[in-house]
Amino acid sequence: MPQLSIIVPTYCEAENLKNLIPRISQVLKDSDIVAEIIVVDDNSPDETIAVCQTLAESFPIQLITRKQERGLSTAVIAGIDAAAGEFLLVMDADLSHPPEAIPDLYAALQNQGVDFVIGSRYVNGGSTEENWGWFRKLNSRIATWLARPFTNAKDPMAGFFAISRHHFLKVREILNPVGYKIGLELLVKCRCRNVVEVPIHFADRTLGTSKLSFKEQLSYLRHLKRLAEFKYQNYAYFVQFAIIGLTGVFVNLAALSILLHWLIRPVAIAVAIWISMSTNFLLNRNITFSYARHAPILKQYLTYCGSCLTGAVFNWLTAETLCRSFAYFEQNTLLAAFIGILTGMAFNFILCRYLVFAKQNTVRDEG
Template sequence: MLQLSIIIPTYCEAENLTVLIPRVNQALTAASLDAEIIVVDDDSPDETIQVCQTLAEKFPLRLITRKDERGLSTAVIAGLEAATGEILLVMDADLSHPPENIPELVSALNQPQADFVIGSRYVEGGSTDQSWGWFRKWNSRVATWLSRPFTSARDPLAGFFAIKRQTYRKARQILNPVGYKIGLELIVKCRCRNVVEIPIDFADRVSGTSKLSFKEQLRYLKHLKRLFDFKFQNYAYFIQFALIGLTGVFVNLQMLSLLSNWISSPVAVALAIWSSMSTNFLLNRNITFSYAKHAPIFKQYLTYCGSCLTGAIFNWLTTMTLSQSFQFFEKRILLAAFIGILVGMGFNFLLCRYLVFSKHKSADEPTATDKELKHTE
């Protein structure tokens, strides 16, 4: 087995590859590393194929062209699956990651306790391009801060990293990334506890255009939600469920305020409750329990209404039992009602989690990506 596999995802990076590949090979030769270079291209309309064919005559380069799949993260996974090295290293093609640091990342990962190694911009000795403006720095820092629930690494969103093949393969079947931050996905799903960071000088791309966009930033938030659900499971689902429950309060009050001017109070109250319950159902179906959003909606809705009724009954029973059976709560009816709300919400959550939105298929099981990976094996 080879010592090292280097995976480089590309789209319209032909011009940069002509510079990058010789630099990578020079770094490998200087460090006496036995390695392969795998370029995974998303069927670029430029001359990537021709450039790689020419480079493959001089360097240990293999090209994988994907015609039915797009996206950096899935391209990286396709490369990881095709790799044969003991160490798997990922880097960008735009010359922002210095190939000269490859031996340092490999050496760090060879240490017994290391699970994951990052070419880091934010540890001592690392740097970003001087042309970075305040907005780009702020944007990067906020994105990094949002990853704090998952890792204490200073630069977990970097695209320059290395992982042991055996570590990767433990979690390969549950990878389900969204967007560009495949490194964070691997840290979380592979349960990498000892992350080592090697300082690098991060440069702006030399040729071509950046793939980062506002859409990708939204996809990053979606990715964080998936990782949050994966790592914290029921705690994550309950927090989302409770937050959506709070939005239902505002919907209820707004609808009651609007309808009370037109129809009788009992009907207005009933319609306001129905409206908030319906919006909560839709939000929970598409956000909290999104893994179940493809199930029949009408059946789910009826079951959800039943769970809400059950939660309301437990709410009422708890409130009445506390206020009528315990002297402490006789004069503290609001506290009893608050506890009743918590109990009712708890029962409602459990019914939603395990009955209304039951998980027949794991949310972390790969879908379309898994089909593609089977073709690369």
């Protein structure tokens, strides 16, 4: 029975595997670690299958070929599902992660109380290839900065990490990563508190091509949205709701400035309000409450209009009550109106969250 399972997701990495697997095997032998190597391939059109079959004659390697699904994160999950080890280690196949660091990550994970171990570029002793371009460095730093609300780890974007099976199984059923950052997904959903970062030298690939693309960067933003909703729940939904509400102000004013050229003022104001309310509905349906975007749209829209009317009523009641009840607010009507806006927004949000876009148990979050 292996102590450690090493999961290597691949797509068109046949040439790199020829170098990687022997290096991993030698490190395991030198460190007296009993481990299995699981290669999860997304049906690469290169020679990955043939290379793995050849390598399996000499090394403890298992190949899983996925023909119906794609993506690094889900490939990692598939590999872990098939793993037999109590400790799980994930690394890339492109030789950017040094196999020689495996014993250090494994040893750190075995320490009592450690939840997660990262092969880190950004702690003391860690480094990246000197010829790494400024754009890649900037991209990495921005992505790391965007992950700050979720973890204090210095390199949370790393694809070289280790976790115990115990921690993984606790969250297996709620994992829904999108894109490449399965490590960040596990860090957040496992609620890892004691994270150890082992310094590594991150090398640039010499064979094959990078899988990073603009599409993957957009996927990362979608992933952050999901993680924010998981960790901060209604706070995250409300921030999105408020931002979209703010955009509605600009839509309203832009529409009004155009409509005044063709319509009388009362009609133009009414139509501008309707346009901004409708755009807010569409944005909230597809962004803030994206889990509900497959529900019947007409019913949602009519209910949304009702919630907006309710929010407007509470807005008016709050401002009017403050002005009538307190001399201070009677002299500061704008402040009373502002509090009324916040009150109306809060009621509108509650109605949207739990009525208009109510989450059904049978609908999986696809935000």
